[in-house]
Amino acid sequence: MVLGSHKEAGNVSTTPDGSSLERGVSDTPGQHDSTIESKVELGHNELHRGLKARHITMIAIGGAIGTGLIIGTGQALAKSGPASLLISYSIVGFLVFLVMGALGEMAAWLPMSSGFTGYASRFCDPGLGFALGWTYWFKYIIVTPNQLTAVSLVIQFWVPRERVNPGVFIAIFLVLIICINYFGILFFGEFEFWLSSFKVLVIVGVIILSLVLALGGGPDHDRKGFRYWQDPGAFNTYIMTGSSGRFLALWATMETATFAYLGTELVGVTVGEAQNPRKTIPRAIRLTFYRILVFYVLSVFLLGMIVPYNSPELIFATTKVSGNAAASPFVVAIQISGIEGLPAVLNACILVFVFSASNSDLYIASRTLYGLAVEGKAPKVFSKTDGRGVPVYALGASASFALLAFMNVSSESKTVFGYFVNLVTIFGLLTWISILVTHIYFVKARRAQNVTNEQLAYVAPLGLYGSYFALAMCVLIAIFKNFDAFVHMPDKYGDFDYKSFITGYLGIPLYLSMIFGYKFWYKAKGILPEQADLFGGKQKIDDEEAEFLAAQQARLLEKGPSRFAGMYRLVSWLF
16 A cells, blocks of 8 residues: 555655655655655645655654553553563563564565555455555554543543543644644654654653652652562452452453554564665664663563552542542652652643644554555545645544544543553554564465575564464454453443443454455455565665665765764664
8 A cells, every 4th residue: 555656665654554654765865854845646636745754763763652651551550560560561562572573574575665565465365455454544543532532631630520521622632633634744744753752752751760769769768669569569450369360460451561562563664664674674673672671661660669559649540530640650650759840740741742642643544544545445535635735535534533532521531541442452453463474474485485584684583483473472362352341240331341342352353354355355365375476576676775875885985974973873773
């Protein structure tokens, strides 16, 4: 699914459905940060490519740090306790690393502008590519109202829902993100670049502050250490008591952990479209591992040391929200330590986090639908753009689903947040499953066609076995993540929680019906390993890469190294 199908690699970054995150890399090798003014011609419709390389980089990084880490961890901590939180985030983090490795192997071999769907249709089955494109759109039209729900949760720190209905703030933020998306790609790119940069700085600051508080550096000078692992305990119980209850609490957080990591795969797709994939792909996968360790595992480890899972100041740990209850456990940690004024400041920063996430999510959703229409997999009306290159119909259709956030008007925000987490997680898991299945078929195809590991620029760390393991775990999580919907809880919903069941499993029948419906309608057949197209377009990509490297070397010899080269390498390594 391409916005720039005339370019098979090098200067078009795509969303995983294949629609383009318009990268600003000029056709001239070596000009990394110039804005592309070219357009994709679609009759009288055209999409401007106005994002610069720095926009793409920071949007991808910012997309991996969002609501799941800052707010979702509070829900998971309250339900399971600090040890379960650490275990679940570590397990899912390892699965993400395997998914990224699988994606990286395919992207390094053949960097296609059609993204996930291109690999699925080319190496596995056209029906899988079709379902994957739509699944990714479903994910982003649901995650946008999810972010708006998070807005209402964050604002309740200052304004309880009894005073002002959350629908007021949701309406304000919804209008803002639609306007930003409508104003055009140049405005959006610059705006999101600075927001994403701000998010990275804040999360690094939060990690450092968490360590300081755990070691007794706060105003209370209380060296907490592992006190909260003893009282109230390292493991909470859920539904049952004893060891069974602790295991169920651990498993219940697997969904929240998965939700937190969704979006990480965008970094892999962006790097997979780079002009020098043989160098950038291995580095990207290694750095993804370190990002997981620092941003996620270290964050939740420190969080378990500074916030008890039964804190009354944590929204998800209480049945009745107090006036100063916070959605983010990091805000609660600051409140407990007694730092004056900082809880409100951090809560405001988190509000910016959520606003940035909702803004970029709506952008990706609109471009995903546009990309589907370009390939004829969605109604053609969604491929139409206005004079500024904005796909207004795709934007309008995607934004209309954000109205689901107004469920907060009649239901408690933390309950609605849980419903959206259910939906987003299942669509995200189906995306990961599709990537892993495609990688398995890719490995079988290259073995059948005698393409050895030595011929690949990058090989997934655990190879085929890693993809099988990750696939089995993703399927297991997808099937059993909402097990509590079947548990008898008369004080909550009775014998069967139909709301949790529907939101938790709706994606599976949709996904399967799209695969088999496409195969039936178009009489499409699966691709045999011997017939998979591993080499189509590869020579052109290799030639472009060689040209780029030669031009880069020539420019370096002519001008010498940049004064900022060292700083740029440091930032690249960190992020």
